[in-house]
Amino acid sequence: MDLLWFAIFAVLLAGYFALEGFxxxxxxxxxxxxxxRADRDRLVAAIxxxxxxxxxxxxAVAGTMAGVYPLLEGEVLVGLYPLVVAMLMSWVLRDAGLWFRRRLGGPLWRGFWDGAVAFGSLGLSAGWGMALYAAATGFQAPVVHPLGLLLGVVVTLLFAFHGWTFLAWRTPGAFGAVRSGRAVLVSGLVAALPAIGVxxxxxxxLLAHTAPPATLNVLSLMVLPVAPILVGAQVWVWRTFRPGKTATLLPSFF
Known part of the structure; x- marks a missing residue:
């Protein structure tokens, strides 16, 4: 059971990096x-x-960590508290930018929220690299460490490459390149490599600090039946919005 839940946690974290990475x-x-403005609308519409x-x-990653590795959750929240707060703020800022950017049509309004999307994406990408370095060192290194910052740069570049590959698949030729679905899969695996390595x-x-068997049994009854729904919904999204299914890409987040 310990190995099963480790595999589930690994798939969820790697899946988050591969999917949210683009x-x-x-x-x-x-x-x-x-x-x-049209280019920016097209970029946002693509994702x-x-x-x-x-x-x-x-x-799903946060819920699994809290249930399966409660000690790890405590170490993350205590050891990385400033970084976790900064990442949450970046997440909120990025999502607010996506939702608010088209509420008004003025250039200052649109420019501010487009900047919020970019800045929030940068904060999350770099933050994940720093968090992974802290986890790799057992949360003993300072929150801001040169190697952690370097890994943050690496994750940011990998996400940017993954995003560029996704755009070349989702909007072929619109931004100067065309890529296949297989290329997106490969770039997603590359984007997930830092998480897989850690x-x-x-x-x-993790195996030594897994929750007791009784807790894992309860989690299995609660979570595993929902897993096919999560996977099925993801498959539906990708099949529904793959290139060629719609004639045009309309800006979303109205």
Whole structure:
């Protein structure tokens, strides 16, 4: 049972990096590729159908960590409290930018919220790299550490590359490139590599600090029946909004 829940936790965390990674990557690319209002609308429209579905994976990661690895949850919240708060604020800022950017049509309003999307995406991407480094060191290193900042830069670049690959698949030719679905899968795996590497190194610790069997049995009864729904919903989103299914991409988040 311990190995089963470790595998579930690993799949959820790697899945979050692979899926939310391209959302954040497109947000990072908003100032680079969004030279006009129409370009920025097209960038946001490209990720619009996926954002909420992808964020569900983070909720699943947090819930699994709290139930299966309660000691790890305490170490994350205590050892990384400033970073966790900064990441939550970045998350709120990014999502607020997506929802509010089209509420008014003025250039200052739109520019501010487009900047919020980009800045929030940067904060989340870099924050994940710093959090992974802290986890890899057993939460003994300072929250702001040179190697943690370096890993934050690496994760940010991987997410940006994943976002660019996703755009080349979702909007072929619109931003100068065309990529296949297989290329998106590969870039998603690459974006998830930092998380996979940390999980591999932390596997002995996690297995030694897993919740008691009785707790895992209850979690299995509550969570495992819902897993097919989560996977099915994700498949439905990707099949429904794949390239060629709609004639045009309309801006979302009205």
């Amino acid at each position: 959302d954040l990557g497109v947000g990072l690319l908003l100032p680079v590729l969004g030279r006009t 619009a159908p996926y954002v909420l579905a992808n964020e569900v994976w983070l909720v 999980l591999a190194g932390a596997m002995p610790y």
